[in-house]
């Protein structure tokens with residue numbers, strides 16, 4: 001089955017979208033052109049982002065080199081092998097902090113210019129840029145499990161923008177189960193970190209996501225989107241079944257799968273074979289889950305859905321440095337991390353609008 005449509009721009013010339021014989025911009029290493037002519041033509045528009053990313057990358061590479069060349073101070077110091085010896089507990093090692101900040105700033109700059117939306121609620125993020133950002137962030141969490149920078153809040157939205165819903169779900173389920181346990185030993189660098197795999201995303205929302213106050217809004221919003229995508233697909237399957245008079249012939253199964261928005265549903269061919277009543281049951285259950293998650297976020301942060309329904313891109317651009325739980329600033333920051341994935345899913349925000357109207 002083909003991969004679900006993600007809404008991000010595939011690799012292609014910035015000007016004409018041609019996909020063959022591309023050259024990468026050497027400045028930002030984030031965008032592609034079919035040739036010199038289109039690169040020159042695009043320069044006035046491209047320049048600001050290109051220069052910002054190039055600068056941020058250079059600063060990150062300087063810090064990287066500094067860390068790899070630390071003087072060997074024996075037992076007490078970290079020396080040149082900080083990346084091996086310190087992996088997992090970077091934040092506890094003072095020498096790594098500038099490096100982590102510079103790397104974070106680099107990723108943030110790539111996402112800001114090439115990984116998100118255009119300021120008017122249209123997705124213009126490039127697959128390559130989002131993939132690069134996600135790889136960096138996952139590696140940063142590996143280096144610093146304690147994650148004082150809050151990278152775990154950014155990761156699910158990027159997975160979802162890329163259509164990698166299962167990995168997003170597994171990631172968040174770990175934080176809601178093992179990672180939420182008061183006895184989890186963050187100092188033990190053995191196995192058992194982010195090790196949930198293939199969890200059932202159709203299951204009822206976990207207790208941790210429904211407690212209203214003191215919620216990780218970023219994660220609960222991403223779980224909501226996973227379920228909304230499932231719902232949209234189930235409804236599409238139900239509609240084609242009705243249109244076809246009750247059964248879906250196998251010849252067109254691939255055609256239907258090609259249009260699915262949820263990689264979770266696309267990986268479950270058994271769902272297509274369900275009868276009308278089973279599909280209806282799944283739809284009802286998924287709607288219940290979405291409503292529970294919606295209410296939980298609303299209780300934790302009354303601004304979140306309001307801003308998401310009104311103008312998510314404007315809210316997301318308004319990124320504060322500090323916030324308190326339940327505040328408008330928290331809502332803006334969280335929307336900034338997630339609006340690309342919501343806007344990339346046609347019909348998703350309308351599902352939430354429907355909930356609000358029937359509340």
Ligand SMILES: [Zn+2]
Pocket residue numbers: 013014015016017018033034035038
């Ligand atoms: Zn071109």
Ligand SMILES: [Zn+2]
Pocket residue numbers: 025026027028029030031046049050051
């Ligand atoms: Zn460039």
